[in-house]
Amino acid sequence: MMLNFTICxxxxxxxxxxxxxxxxxxMGRWNGVGGKIEPGETPLQGxxxxxxxxxxxxxxxxxxxxxVTWVVDGADYGGMYVYIAxxxxxxxxxxxxKREEGILDWKTREWLIDKENTGxxxxxxxxxxxxxxxxxxxxxxxxxxxxxxxxxxxxLEKVYSRV
Numbered sequence: 001m002m003l004n005f006t007i008c009x010x011x012x013x014x015x016x017x018x019x020x021x022x023x024x025x026x027m028g029r030w031n032g033v034g035g036k037i038e039p040g041e042t043p044l045q046g047x048x049x050x051x052x053x054x055x056x057x058x059x060x061x062x063x064x065x066x067x068v069t070w071v072v073d074g075a076d077y078g079g080m081y082v083y084i085a086x087x088x089x090x091x092x093x094x095x096x097x098k099r100e101e102g103i104l105d106w107k108t109r110e111w112l113i114d115k116e117n118t119g120x121x122x123x124x125x126x127x128x129x130x131x132x133x134x135x136x137x138x139x140x141x142x143x144x145x146x147x148x149x150x151x152x153x154x155x156l157e158k159v160y161s162r163v
Contacts, residue, residue: 003067005080006047007034009127010057013089015106019054020119022102030107031121034080043081051085054101057093059085065130066137066156073144082130125151 009032010017018030033054037046044062051059062085069079087093096105109131111117113124126139136156142149 003037003043003069003079003081005034005036005078006043006050006083007032007068007080007123008047008051008059008062008083008085009123009131010051010055010059011084011086011131012091012093012106014109016109016112017055017093017095017104018107018112019099019101020103020105026121029119029121030112031123032082033101033104034083047081047083054099055093055104056099057087059087061085064136065133066126066139068126068139068141071140071142077143082126084130122148126153129153 017033019033020030021027033051034047035050035054037043038049041049044064047062048059051057062083065082065084067079067081070077093106096103098104112120113128115124122141125141126137129137138154138156140152140154142151
């Protein structure tokens with residue numbers, strides 16, 4: 001099954017480059033960078049293009065870590081390929097910086113997984129595993145309206161050759 005979206009978490013040491021989006025979805029919340037895969041693109045091509053458009057960074061080392069799909073009010077709502085990119089700690093990328101999609105800023109891992117942090121997209125269920133784990137997983141989010149009611153996690157059995 002081909003998913004429609006990509007997301008990338010760019011790691012520099014203990015920090016991750018996050019985007020506070022100015023548009024939906026997740027407007028006003030911190031999230032990774034990414035977006036819709038364009039016709040004719042592979043997921044990898046799509047995520048690399050989105051990272052360049054949203055941050056100006058040209059990545060060469062990026063890992064597909066798994067997938068996230070959504071079910072909203074009982075209906076399949078698509079999904080995204082999740083990537084982690086690690087850049088050298090000495091890489092200079094001053095933030096905060098305003099870009100077309102929103103504000104980019106480096107956030108510590110601890111800040112991103114703090115249970116009291118309510119200004120985040122719903123990535124806290126998969127991000128720690130994808131940052132640390134060797135195996136790929138798929139996460140299925142179940143929403144009732146805007147309320148997240150359940151998350152299932154399973155090993156990703158099929159590795160897509162075009163990811």
